[in-house]
Amino acid sequence: MTESEDSSVVRLGAVEFQSPRGPLRARGKLWFNSVYFLALGAWAVIGSWHQHRVLGFVAGFVYLELTLAVFRSSRLVGGVLYNDELAGRIAPLLEDLCTKAVCLTPKVVIRDDAMRSACVRRSRGRLLLVLSGSYLDRVDDRELRAVLAHEVVHIARDDLHWVKVRIWGSLVFAGAGCVAVLALFGGGVTLPVYGATAILTLMVANVGLSTFNRRLERRADMEGASLCDDPIALASALRIAKAFSDEARQRLFGPRPWRWILSPVSWRMPTHPPMSDRIHRLRELAAIRPPGGVGEPSDPLPGNTQVTAPSDQTGLPPTAGTEPYLR
Numbered sequence: 001m002t003e004s005e006d007s008s009v010v011r012l013g014a015v016e017f018q019s020p021r022g023p024l025r026a027r028g029k030l031w032f033n034s035v036y037f038l039a040l041g042a043w044a045v046i047g048s049w050h051q052h053r054v055l056g057f058v059a060g061f062v063y064l065e066l067t068l069a070v071f072r073s074s075r076l077v078g079g080v081l082y083n084d085e086l087a088g089r090i091a092p093l094l095e096d097l098c099t100k101a102v103c104l105t106p107k108v109v110i111r112d113d114a115m116r117s118a119c120v121r122r123s124r125g126r127l128l129l130v131l132s133g134s135y136l137d138r139v140d141d142r143e144l145r146a147v148l149a150h151e152v153v154h155i156a157r158d159d160l161h162w163v164k165v166r167i168w169g170s171l172v173f174a175g176a177g178c179v180a181v182l183a184l185f186g187g188g189v190t191l192p193v194y195g196a197t198a199i200l201t202l203m204v205a206n207v208g209l210s211t212f213n214r215r216l217e218r219r220a221d222m223e224g225a226s227l228c229d230d231p232i233a234l235a236s237a238l239r240i241a242k243a244f245s246d247e248a249r250q251r252l253f254g255p256r257p258w259r260w261i262l263s264p265v266s267w268r269m270p271t272h273p274p275m276s277d278r279i280h281r282l283r284e285l286a287a288i289r290p291p292g293g294v295g296e297p298s299d300p301l302p303g304n305t306q307v308t309a310p311s312d313q314t315g316l317p318p319t320a321g322t323e324p325y326l327r
């Protein structure tokens with residue numbers, strides 16, 4: 001381990017890790033958001049009392065739901081973890097997979113409050129791999145390598161580009177929703193009502209647009225399994241990820257009445273194919289390509305194998321050996 005010039009980063013080999021950070025910042029943000037949404041809700045209702053009262057109540061309800069959701073998320077607020085043992089497990093695997101896929105190595109952030117087991121995202125122009133600390137405790141090194149391979153495929157294929165497209169697409173819908181409110185109700189509508197309209201439209205648009213993400217997930221599964229040369233380990237890692245995510249959601253939304261009250265915002269976006277399908281497809285892949293059993297063991301990259309997704313094609317261009325990251 002070496003200390004980087006940037007004090008917020010710990011470097012291990014070629015991999016950078018976010019240094020530990022307490023939950024103070026996340027807690028502060030949470031309280032700010034709760035008060036902010038509550039104030040907007042009150043403004044929407046009071047400001048629409050004499051004109052467009054029903055609209056004001058609908059907007060107030062939207063903000064109340066958001067306030068409750070944010071308030072409830074205090075159950076999961078945590079910080080960034082770092083320890084040499086975890087970093088020592090992740091760094092060599094990640095470095096190796098990124099070298100094979102010929103892609104940038106992301107900065108690793110290990111959180112103790114993540115709802116998802118692993119994901120890649122971009123923040124301030126920096127590529128981040130966010131991992132859940134408690135998920136890491138549940139997977140062995142073989143499963144860890146497989147789940148890292150899935151995420152590395154997202155990076156190598158530049159899938160974050162589609163996330164940006166999705167966000168911009170949703171924002172266009174949100175703008176269209178606000179214009180529709182203006183056209184239908186004319187002037188006199190308070191600002192928070194437009195905000196609530198944008199949020200509602202954004203959520204609906206996101207449901208539609210997020211389904212496009214499914215094919216990217218299928219591709220990351222198939223190519224990730226080939227990249228790590230271990231479809232069974234990825235299937236096992238996904239099974240654990242599903243159990244982990246269900247538990248996290250149970251902790252967040254809890255039993256009734258919370259689950260019932262928060263149902264409009266607690267609904268799971270259809271961004272990923274059903275986990276049972278993903279596991280089934282990986283097992284099918286393993287049946288025709290057991291770990292190290294087909295092809296050259298020294299040449300496990302997806303582009304150099306003849307494997308394509310069994311039963312259900314990803315709908316994306318086939319992986320070709322000439323693809324930049326596949327070597």
Ligand SMILES: [Zn+2]
Nearest residue numbers: 150154217220
């Ligand atoms: Zn994924």
